[in-house]
Amino acid sequence: MPYRAVLFDVGGPLDLEFAWESAVDGAIAMACGLEGIRVDETAIEEASEAAVAAFAADAYAHMVETLCGGDPRTIERVRQRVRAMVSNLEVFQLRPEIDGLLRRVRERGLALGIVANQPEAARARLDRAGIGGLFDHHGLSGVTGLRKPDPRAFLLAAQALGVAPADCIMVGDRIDNDVVPAKGLGMAAIQLRSGRHRRQRPRTPAEEPDAVVTDVPELEAAILDLLDRRQAG
Structure with a gap:
C-alpha cells in the first residue's frame, strides 16, 4: 500500500517558534532575576542544551530546575511567574x-x-x-x-x-x-x-x-x- x-x-x-522560544527564554531569565538568580544568555543556552540532551519531556521546566539549583520552592515560584508572562502570548x-x-x-x-x-x-x-x-x-x-x-x-x-x-x-x-x-x-x-x-x-x-x-x-x-x-x- x-x-x-x-x-x-x-x-x-x-x-x-523563534519568537516563542525567545520570549520564553526571556521570561525565564526575568523570573529567575526576581529570585536573585543572575541569568545571562550563556546560562540560558546551557540550560536549554542540558534539557535537550536529557530528553526532558518539558524542556522549559527542566531549564528552570537547572537554573534554580534544584530548590523546590524557588522552582515553583519561577514556574508560576513564567506561566503568567507567556500565557497570553500570541506569536506564530x-x-x-x-x-x-x-x-x-x-x-x-x-x-x-x-x-x-x-x-x-x-x-x-x-x-x-x-x-x-x-x-x-x-x-x-x-x-x-x-x-x-x-x-x-x-x-x-x-x-x-x-x-x-x-x-x-x-x-x-x-x-x-x-x-x-x-x-x-x-x-x-x-x-x-x-x-x-x-x-x-x-x-x-x-x-x-x-x-x-x-x-x-x-x-x-x-x-x-x-x-x-x-x-x-
Whole structure:
C-alpha cells in the first residue's frame, strides 16, 4: 500500500517558534532575576542544551530546575511567574514555503493531519496563517486531551483520516515526542531539525528517523523519496 497521509507537528515544522522560544527564554531569565538568580544568555543556552540532551519531556521546566539549583520552592515560584508572562502570548511564525509544500502534498492525493502538543487556540493561529483549512485532522492536545509521546495521539490521527498507521509519514522536530512514537506504530518518521531541539540526536538505532532535514526543500525531497520507495517496494 502507498503512503496515504502525512502528519505534522506544529512547533518546528509549521511554526518556526523563534519568537516563542525567545520570549520564553526571556521570561525565564526575568523570573529567575526576581529570585536573585543572575541569568545571562550563556546560562540560558546551557540550560536549554542540558534539557535537550536529557530528553526532558518539558524542556522549559527542566531549564528552570537547572537554573534554580534544584530548590523546590524557588522552582515553583519561577514556574508560576513564567506561566503568567507567556500565557497570553500570541506569536506564530509560519515557516517559509511550508504552505506550498502542504498544497502540493494534498494535490498528490495524500491526507494531512496534525499531531501536536498545542492548545486549542493553535487552530485559530493556523487559520490566520492561511493553512488551517489544508488539514483534514487537527490533533491538538488541547482538544483531544492526548499529549505526545502518547501513541494514542498518533493512532487517533490515523483513525480520523481513515488510514492505517503504517500508511502515515510523521514530520516533527523531536526524536522523543515525534520520531519514537511514530516509528513504534509502524509510521515513517522525518525529523526536521529546528529551534531548541535542533541538536537532539537518537540514542539508539531504534530512534533513528527515516530522514533528517533542515528546511522545506529538503523536507519535500524526503517525502517524495519515501513515496517513491514505498511505490517501488
